[in-house]
Amino acid sequence: MLPPFGAHAGAHAGAHAGAHAGAHAGAHAGRARGARVRAHVRRARGMRCGCAASDRPAAGSARLDLTMSVPARSIAWMTPPPFQRLLDDHGRDVYGFLVASVGRADAEDCYQETWLAALRAYPTLAHTGNLRGWLFTIAAHKALDLQRRRQRTPLLLAALDAAATAPAAQCQRADGRLSEDLWAAICGLAPKQRAAVVLRHLLDADYATVAATMAISEAAARRNVHEGLKRLREEHGVEWST
Amino acid sequence: MSGPPDLTEAFARSGLMDVAYAVEDSPLGRLLLATTATGLVCVQYVRTESDVEAALELIARRLSPRVLRAPSRLEAPRRELDEFFAGRRREFAIALDFALVKTGFTRRVLEQTSLIPFGETVSYREIAGRSGNDRAYRAAGTALGSNPLPIVVPCHRVLHANGGLGGYTGGLQIKRRLLEIEGVLKHGDAA
DSSP, X not given: OOOOHHHHHHHHHHHHHHHHHHHHHHHHTTOHHHHHHHHHHHHHHTOOSSOOGGGSOOTTOOOOOOTTOOOHHHHHHHSOOOHHHHHHHHHHHHHHHHHHHXXXXXXXHHHHHHHHHHHHHGGGOXXXXXXXXXXXXXXXXXXXXXXXXXXXXXXXXXXXXXXXXXXXXXXXXXXXXXXXXXXXXXXXXXXXXXHHHIIIIISOOOHHHHHHHHTSOHHHHHHHHHHHHHHHHHHHOOOOOO | OOOXXXXXXXXXXXXXXXXXXXXXXXXXXXXXXXXXXXXXXEEEEOOSHHHHHHHHHHHHHHTOXXXXXXXXXXXXXXXXXXXXXXXXXXXXXXXXXXXXXXXTHHHHHHHHHTTSXXXXXXXXXXXXXXXXXXXXXXHHHHHHHTOSSTTXXXXXXXXXXXXXXXXXTTOHHHHHXXXXXXXXXXXXXXX
């Protein structure tokens, strides 16, 4: 089973459109096709959604449809980097995510399945702009597969969409990695608190999604996140801005 | 908390590891070795981490992005190179993959070069002639400069007709050392 990268890209595009519809709807009126191509190019380059200069219509000019020609530089950029670099850059975080999601006992299997699936799909990957997001999407699916095998409530179900659209985890140190201490601390939380904290802060789900995923009320979701963070702060000295 | 498990074995078993590489110390400095299922595909002198990165990116672009670090897959070439450096090996027995070699004249030059025996040298003009065009000695020099398998494909055995060393990708110092190993130059020779 291949990781549904298409779905990921779609979700990302959706979020993009949502975030910018208001700002750009007027500017792009009547040029929807061009805008779509541009969004595609922007995604392929891995750029954030900030309005690049070329994205704005030139003053008094409506003919800026030069979007079909992709500069050679960005084609080179789209070549996936050596796979080893993904492993070096994201391996620890993916593993930490899986430990927090499925527990240490099953994390190793999930970890191996995740990277084998990624390696299998890698050469045919169309967009290399958000490889980290892609990897975490695969990892989240592997965690979900495991949850299903355990025949429990698929806790991570709704988190998949969140994982697909979330940027890199919000809780990074200066060097961009999650610290081992933090992962260990998260693993030490009570199951409900752990799930709520992972959903809310690693996968960037909103409280409604956390609540729906865990089949609890939104107030309970907030309370679980709050209590989890409080415990992380008080017992492990982990300060985590919200 | 222990780190993530090592997946090298799992990758190797999956058959999805298109290129395996290792960075090894040698008497000539650090070497990047890379192999495909066919055979050794790249030997490169790497002085810095960015040399390694650049070489791996080229491999990812030209061969496959499924490039993984797997020193165990490179034991045979490493052993043969060690023996060569120690003066205990005159020919390499490992399989080679010419996938990074351009076609046409370049490939013919490198094929002819791989036939030059240990301890012997030929001129650029001679190797150009053996490759089908004795006037293309400059092109032969360029072809040798692009050799993705130095040492193993012995481009260091090609010299100027007047006895000058010519050029070498890894630096003339390394070419001199290789010729010393083969007894062509004596230690301290100022060629």
